[in-house]
Amino acid sequence: MNVFASTGRLTIDSVREIGRVANFAFRGGFSWFLGPFYWRAVWSALARIGYASLPVVGLTAIFTGGALALNIYEGSLLPNTEAFLPQILGVSIVRELGPVLAALMVAGRCSSAMAAEIGTMRVTEQIDALSTLSVDPFKYLIAPRILATTIALPLLVLVADIIGVYGGYLVSVYALGFSPEIYVNNLIDFISMEDVTSGLIKATVFGFLISVMGCYYGYTSRGGAGGVGAATRTAVVAAAVSVLASNYFMTSLLVDV
Amino acid sequence: MSTHPKISIRDLHKTFGDNEVLRGLDLDVEEGQSLVVIGGSGTGKSVLIKCVLTLLKPDRGRIAVDGANIARQTDRDRRMMAEKSGMLFQSAALFDSMKVWENVAFRLIYADKKTRQQAREKAIDCLAQVGLAPEIGELTPAELSGGMQKRVGLARAIAADPEILFFDEPTTGLDPIMADVINNLIVERVKALGATAISITHDMASARKIADEIAMLYQGRIIWRGRPDEIENSGNPMVDQFVHGRAEGPIQMQVRRDFRTKS
């Protein structure tokens, strides 16, 4: 009886929370289309979220590409590994690993930073101060971050794709002694435009979700340093889970089984 | 002549959980008047002005500003209140990621669409009025003392020449001389601009100086209101106790009794 009651309450609470997040996301997204626009805020968010994430995304991609090449080589039973290694590697990175890993890195790096920053502004009354100065916090704080992350993540994924494939190249050529020409030719022949765009579409959705989670939990945090800490933690978990869950659903749509 | 007061509050209620903060508060402020609200710590003075500023939503009651009820806090009400008013927060609430002058110029740049150069000149002018040198403008809020932060908050509140000014403890944390400078500034602003002001303070010297009228908040209602020269002989034991800062009296008794019943 108690178990049912608490399960029920948990379900209702989660559905409510999802409703609130969706409402928040809608408001955040909607403010893009209504002025005024704070381009300075968009620009600085792009620099912080996009540009500053390049090193961490690049490192993740190059090591993953390298490790993937070794794994494919190790697991291969076919004679012409040299030709199909770049094919498997390219498709895995471009369709799946590039978007998901870049998104997870950005989720860890940026949703926490957003939650902490906005949360601190909330508990120190800076968000109230914004309103009294005739500036809508949604347009000044939330919309620029959501817009910037949604633009930045596909670009970061494009970089991750290139560096990941290059990591695979380095391992194939220098560790496994394969021919560079065969690697490049097979890669270019095999990967289609559709593979790349499907990865970038995913990345756009991930960018939106990550920033919504970071902003929502920051915006709704209360009660001093402890509250901001809790908001930061929740934001990272929610961002990562929503990336992985939405990845599954988008993949099942894009693959059309 | 206008028939309604600038701000008119009727039967205002605000509760947090089971903490009834405002319990049917009534308050009128005439245009151009400077009203000071006094009252013990935690009686809901800050909550009161946050309700008027549409930062907190009252549970019940009516708040009319220039005759328009804003208690429902639609987006339009919020915009209107923000346009009309300037607020000094108790905690200053400066934007810590910006320089001091950008804080003061914030509204001019982001809402009034002034150029950064124009806004900066105005900001430096406002900083001078609160006794801060232009070099201070280049620092960040974290590099300032508490009293300096308060003054920057004040400069930010007055920068756009608002019609209604809210000051939450403007002189707390200032030395007596600077406190007097700030008092004079508030008086001068209200007179020169014909602004309406609501200030909160614990500092009776400041209250006497800036107030046209003083109102005392106690147990969620205004229990006394009068001119500063009347406060010495208010005939109200609660006001007497507060003004003379006595630990013994009706207010303290109340606190002790609450404390006992809770523990």
Ligand SMILES: Nc1ncnc2c1ncn2[C@@H]1O[C@H](COP(=O)(O)OP(=O)(O)OP(=O)(O)O)[C@@H](O)[C@H]1O
């Ligand atoms: N956001 C909030 N959530 C919950 N309770 C609150 C909130 N804001 C204020 N309160 C409560 O409302 C009461 C009044 O708070 P308020 O800040 O208005 O006091 P105050 O009169 O300004 O006191 P002080 O002179 O110390 O600033 C307090 O008991 C406080 O705990």
Ligand SMILES: [Mg+2]
């Ligand atoms: Mg207060």
